[in-house]
Each structure stands twice: as C-alpha cells, then as structure tokens.
Amino acid sequence: MKVKGDTRERIIQTAAYLFQLQGYHATGLNQIIKESRSPRGSVYYHFPNGKEELAIEAVKYTGRSIEEQIKESMAQILDPVEAIQHFIGVTASQFNDPENVEGIPVGLLASETALISEPLRCTCVKVFKSWANVFAKKLIQHGFEHEEAEQLGITINSMIEGGIMFSLAHKDKQPLLLISKQIPVIVQKKG
Amino acid sequence: MKVKGDTRERIIQTAAYLFQLQGYHATGLNQIIKESRSPRGSVYYHFPNGKEELAIEAVKYTGRSIEEQIKESMAQILDPVEAIQHFIGVTASQFNDPENVEGIPVGLLASETALISEPLRCTCVKVFKSWANVFAKKLIQHGFEHEEAEQLGITINSMIEGGIMFSLAHKDKQPLLLISKQIPVIVQKKG
Numbered sequence: 001m002k003v004k005g006d007t008r009e010r011i012i013q014t015a016a017y018l019f020q021l022q023g024y025h026a027t028g029l030n031q032i033i034k035e036s037r038s039p040r041g042s043v044y045y046h047f048p049n050g051k052e053e054l055a056i057e058a059v060k061y062t063g064r065s066i067e068e069q070i071k072e073s074m075a076q077i078l079d080p081v082e083a084i085q086h087f088i089g090v091t092a093s094q095f096n097d098p099e100n101v102e103g104i105p106v107g108l109l110a111s112e113t114a115l116i117s118e119p120l121r122c123t124c125v126k127v128f129k130s131w132a133n134v135f136a137k138k139l140i141q142h143g144f145e146h147e148e149a150e151q152l153g154i155t156i157n158s159m160i161e162g163g164i165m166f167s168l169a170h171k172d173k174q175p176l177l178l179i180s181k182q183i184p185v186i187v188q189k190k191g
Numbered sequence: 192m193k194v195k196g197d198t199r200e201r202i203i204q205t206a207a208y209l210f211q212l213q214g215y216h217a218t219g220l221n222q223i224i225k226e227s228r229s230p231r232g233s234v235y236y237h238f239p240n241g242k243e244e245l246a247i248e249a250v251k252y253t254g255r256s257i258e259e260q261i262k263e264s265m266a267q268i269l270d271p272v273e274a275i276q277h278f279i280g281v282t283a284s285q286f287n288d289p290e291n292v293e294g295i296p297v298g299l300l301a302s303e304t305a306l307i308s309e310p311l312r313c314t315c316v317k318v319f320k321s322w323a324n325v326f327a328k329k330l331i332q333h334g335f336e337h338e339e340a341e342q343l344g345i346t347i348n349s350m351i352e353g354g355i356m357f358s359l360a361h362k363d364k365q366p367l368l369l370i371s372k373q374i375p376v377i378v379q380k381k382g
Contacts, residue, residue, distance in 0.1 A: 023303045025216035108302045110360040112214045124360050154357070155369045162353020166345070169301040169315050178346045186373050 008046045011036045016058040024055055024112045024120075055113075056123045059106055063127030066106075070134045080138045081184045088160060088180040092173040107161045132157045139187070152187060199237045202227045207249040215246055215303045215311075246304075247314045250297055254318030257297075261325045271329045272375045279351060279371040283364040298352045323348045330378070343378060 014036035018027040029051055033043050047054045073087035074080075110124035136153035140146060159179045166175035205227035209218040220242055224234050238245045264278035265271075301315035327344035331337060350370045357366035 021306060023214060023216055025214055026303070107356055108299075111299045111302065111356055112217070114359045114362070115212060121360060121362075128357065128360065151369055151372075154366055155373060158353035158357040158366050158370060159350050160353070161356055162349035162351070165298055165302055165352055165356070166319065166349040168305045169312060169319065171305070171312075175345055175349050178342055179349060181342075182346060182373075182377050186376050 007038055007042050011038050011043055011046060011054070012057045012061050015054050016062050019055060019058055019109055020062075024051075024109050027051075029054075052117055052120060055109060055117075055120055059109060059120070059123045059127055062106055063123075063130060067127075067130050067134060070131055074134060074138045080142045081187050083138060084135060084156060084183050084187070085180045088163070088176055088183070091160065091164065092167065092176040092180070095167050095171070095173040095176070107165060128157060155186065156183070198229055198233050202229050202234055202237060202245070203248045203252050206245050207253050210246060210249055210300055211253075215242075215300050218242075220245075243308055243311060246300060246311055250300055250311070250314045250318055253297055254314075254321060258318075258321050258325060261322055265325060265329045271333045272378050274329060275326060275347060275374050275378070276371050279354070279367055279374070282351065282355065283358065283367040283371070286358050286362070286364040286367070298356060319348060319352075346377065347374070 011032065015027070015032050018032060018035065029043060032054065033040050036043075043054075047057070069090065070087050073090065074083045077083040077086050106124055106127055109120065110128075113120045114124075132150070132153035134153075135156050136146075136149040139149035139152055144152070159182070160176070163176035163179035167173050202223060206218070206223050209223060209226065220234060223245065224231050227234075234245075238248070260281060261278050264281065265274045268274035268277050297315055297318050300311065301319075304311045305315075323341070323344035325344075326347050327337075327340040330340035330343055335343070350373070351367070354367035354370035358364050
C-alpha cells in the first residue's frame with residue numbers, strides 16, 4: 001500500500017485499505033492508528049465521532065478514486081462499449097494481486113452496514129450513484145435517452161460490483177471478464 | 192426468523208440469520224448461543240472448530256435453500272428467460288423486509304473472508320457454482336451449448352449478487368429489477 005499526503009489523508013488511506021482487506025467490523029481504530037503510524041490523538045482529533053466517521057471518509061475517498069478511473073476510461077476511448085470494457089479490464093487486471101483491489105470496500109462496507117448505519121449506507125449509495133452517472137453521461141453523449149442511460153448506468157454498476165465480488169471469491173478475474181463480454185449485448189449502439 | 196428442527200440445525204439457522212444481518216466479524220459465538228437458546232456445550236459439541244466451522248455450515252445451509260428456490264422457479268416455468276426472471280422477482284420481493292433477505296450471507300461472507308479463510312472461501316465458491324449450474328442446466332435443456340450455458344450461468348449469478356447488494360444498499364428492489372430486465376437481452380432464445 002502506498003500512503004502519501006498529510007496526517008488526515010494518511011489515516012483515511014490506511015482505513016480504506018484495511019476496510020478493503022478485512023471489512024468494517026474486523027477493523028479497529030487501534031489497528032488504523034498503528035498502521036497509519038499516526039499519533040493516537042490525531043485520529044481522535046480528525047475523526048471525533050470514531051470509526052463510523054472514518055469509514056464514511058474512507059468510502060468517499062475510494063469513491064472519488066474509482067470515479068476518476070471510470071472518467072479516465074470514458075475520456076480515453078470514444079466508443080462507450082469499448083470505454084466501459086476498458087474500465088472493467090483495468091479492474092480485472094487488479095485480481096493478479098487480490099489484496100490490492102481498490103473499490104471493494106464500498107461494496108463490502110455497504111453490505112456489512114446497510115442495516116446498521118444510515119449515514120454509512122447513504123454515503124455508499126451516493127458513491128454508487130456518482131459512478132453510475134459517469135457511465136450514463138457517456139451513453140447520453142452517444143445518443144441514448146436520459147432514462148435509458150440512467151438505468152443502464154445502474155445496471156452496469158451493479159453487474160461490475162457482482163463481478164468484483166465473484167472474482168474476489170474465486171480469486172480469478174474470469175467472472176469480471178464474463179461481465180465485460182455482456183457490455184456490447186446490453187449496450188446496443190445508437191444511430 | 193423461523194427456527195425449527197434439532198439443536199444442531201437450530202444453531203446453524205440462527206448463525207445464518209445473524210451472519211446475514213451483521214456479517215461474519217460482527218457475529219460472535221456468544222450471540223449465536225444466546226439467540227439460538229442452545230446450551231453453550233452443545234455449540235462446542237457440534238462445532239468443535241468454532242465460528243469458522245459454523246460459518247461454513249451456515250453458508251452450506253443457505254446455499255441449499257437458495258438452490259431449492261432456483262430449482263423451483265426453473266421447474267415451475269418452461270421458458271428459461273421467464274423462469275430466471277421469476278426467481279429474481281421472488282428475491283426482489285424480499286426487499287420489502289430487508290432484514291429477512293436470504294442469500295445475502297453468502298455474498299457478504301465471501302467478500303469478508305475471501306482473503307482470510309480458505310475453507311470458507313471455497314465453501315462460498317462451491318455454493319455459487321451450485322446456483323450457476325441450475326441456471327446452466329435449464330439453458331442446456333433449451334438448446335444452449337454447454338460452454339455458453341455455463342458462462343451465462345456464472346454471468347447471471349454474479350449479476351443477481353450485484354443486484355442484491357445494490358438493492359440492499361439502496362433499500363429498494365429497483366437495481367434487482369433492472370438486472371431482471373436484462374435477462375431476455377443476454378439470454379437470446381435458441382431455435
């Protein structure tokens with residue numbers, strides 16, 4: 001794990017990494033303090049409301065990072081189908097090193113905490129929406145109606161999350177690549 | 192939660208329910224003992240290797256239960272697309288009462304433990320395969336080639352798991368219903 005930036009950012013990056021590896025419940029504040037090499041006081045100073053607040057920031061941090069990755073793929077490649085497949089390919093390539101798959105914490109934390117923390121659940125939903133919107137925007141630019149593009153954005157998003165979860169469980173990128181194969185089928189070209 | 196059967200089964204059912212609500216790490220043996228109203232000794236007698244062993248049995252138990260539900264939908268409805276959509280509809284209808292969505296524990300436990308418990312990870316993979324096989328078998332009966340049917344089985348499975356995760360996070364069945372809408376698109380009828 002590469003960690004950079006100031007103390008607050010270092011704590012958030014460490015938390016995001018640990019939540020991704022172990023999930024919300026298995027990760028304690030003490031481990032975050034220890035692994036981020038931060039003074040105990042600074043964690044309590046930056047996150048006075050404790051682990052839930054830190055998890056919200058970690059989900060936002062991961063959310064922005066993945067959103068940037070999706071935007072990069074959409075900007076790099078003109079054709080929407082190929083652009084989406086490129087992003088899935090980038091994600092799939094991370095499964096060569098499953099301990100470092102970014103983005104898992106959002107799906108995992110959402111599943112773990114949907115029934116116990118409204119603020120955390122709402123943050124996960126916002127992050128999911130920000131990703132779906134990038135896909136939808138690309139589709140709208142290529143002639144899709146708003147409603148269809150929005151629905152496809154959510155669909156593609158949940159297909160990718162399902163593929164990530166399956167690839168993680170199988171320790172194999174094949175499920176994600178099978179999802180990628182379906183993108184040209186569900187995104188029928190316009191015009 | 193309805194719990195029936197002998198002590199061992201009651202402990203497994205209670206564990207499956209708690210893992211579904213809270214995940215693996217947040218659920219302790221003491222809570223399972225208390226909520227299953229079992230003598231402490233009987234939990235240690237039936238599951239001498241502790242929580243991991245109990246989680247494996249809970250995943251198998253949930254796996255069989257969902258497999259039966261998929262088989263029922265496949266047997267009830269001749270057309271494979273409609274049969275798969277029927278199963279997704281049954282799953283989606285559970286989101287009226289999100290605390291009782293069966294099947295979540297397998298996806299959640301798989302994500303939580305893929306990197307820390309090989310026996311648990313392998314059990315989740317076996318369960319996922321058993322579900323994918325039921326979809327694949329139905330497709331083969333309706334003229335699909337083996338390889339295509341197997342790939343579609345895995346794809347449908349991971350789409351449904353992604354949809355469940357999104358529906359759980361959104362507390363709304365819409366993501367699952369959007370997945371259902373794509374089934375006729377990705378399962379192109381044969382002959």
